[in-house]
Amino acid sequence: KNQVEQSPQSLIILEGKNCTLQCNYTVSPFSNLRWYKQDTGRGPVSLTIMTFSENTKSNGRYTATLDADTKQSSLHITASQLSDSASYICVVSGGTRAGNNRKLIWGLGTSLAVNP
Amino acid sequence: DTAVSQTPKYLVTQMGNDKSIKCEQNLGHDTMYWYKQDSKKFLKIMFSYNNKELIINETVPNRFSPKSPDKAHLNLHINSLELGDSAVYFCASSQTQNSPLHFGNGTRLTVT
Numbered sequence: 001k002n003q004v005e006q007s008p009q010s011l012i013i014l015e016g017k018n019c020t021l022q023c024n025y026t027v028s029p030f031s032n033l034r035w036y037k038q039d040t041g042r043g044p045v046s047l048t049i050m051t052f053s054e055n056t057k058s059n060g061r062y063t064a065t066l067d068a069d070t071k072q073s074s075l076h077i078t079a080s081q082l083s084d085s086a087s088y089i090c091v092v093s094g095g096t097r098a099g100n101n102r103k104l105i106w107g108l109g110t111s112l113a114v115n116p
Numbered sequence: 117d118t119a120v121s122q123t124p125k126y127l128v129t130q131m132g133n134d135k136s137i138k139c140e141q142n143l144g145h146d147t148m149y150w151y152k153q154d155s156k157k158f159l160k161i162m163f164s165y166n167n168k169e170l171i172i173n174e175t176v177p178n179r180f181s182p183k184s185p186d187k188a189h190l191n192l193h194i195n196s197l198e199l200g201d202s203a204v205y206f207c208a209s210s211q212t213q214n215s216p217l218h219f220g221n222g223t224r225l226t227v228t
Contacts, residue, residue, distance in 0.1 A: 044217070106159045108156065
């Protein structure tokens with residue numbers, strides 16, 4: 001069964017600290033893995049998208065890693081800011097669908113709170 | 117300039133009513149989507165259109181009918197609203213199916 005599991009479910013850190021969010025998936029065939037940030041009351045915003053051959057990708061203070069062998073990804077946030085408080089969602093493109101329409105399998109997200 | 121805009125932002129209505137949510141994107145993308153986010157924050161695909169043509173239609177009650185008058189617009193009409201339809205509905209677009217999705221800010225639908 002195609003699944004995306006994220007941990008922890010929620011996390012509280014102090015401003016300025018680093019943190020790492022985890023994503024494990026059981027999606028096959030695999031096309032790409034994405035991380036989105038969703039602020040409260042807003043739509044998700046894309047942070048990174050990685051294909052099978054990429055094992056790390058950065059977007060400012062956000063760095064995503066991908067291990068396609070173990071089917072794990074992580075999102076590392078450096079020097080956290082109050083504005084990083086949001087839900088971070090891991091999404092895997094793959095599975096099966098007719099034609100070229102890959103499925104997007106969404107995780108439930110990690111809720112991050114950055115406190116001053 | 118808002119890339120993906122959807123209206124209204126809030127919609128409160130009674131059971132049995134019919135309502136529509138509109139979505140427009142000015143990114144020139146070919147593909148548009150409707151997602152439903154429930155109270156547990158899980159995002160679930162409902163429909164996807166590519167250049168006005170329906171390409172994804174997940175298991176959604178036929179009370180939900182998407183309409184794409186052109187590739188920049190994808191509206192969602194809901195008939196005979198039920199309590200369980202209460203959720204946040206997100207419109208999104210992407211250049212290709214392997215491109216990142218650009219989301220609107222959602223329409224919070226409350227059915228009483």
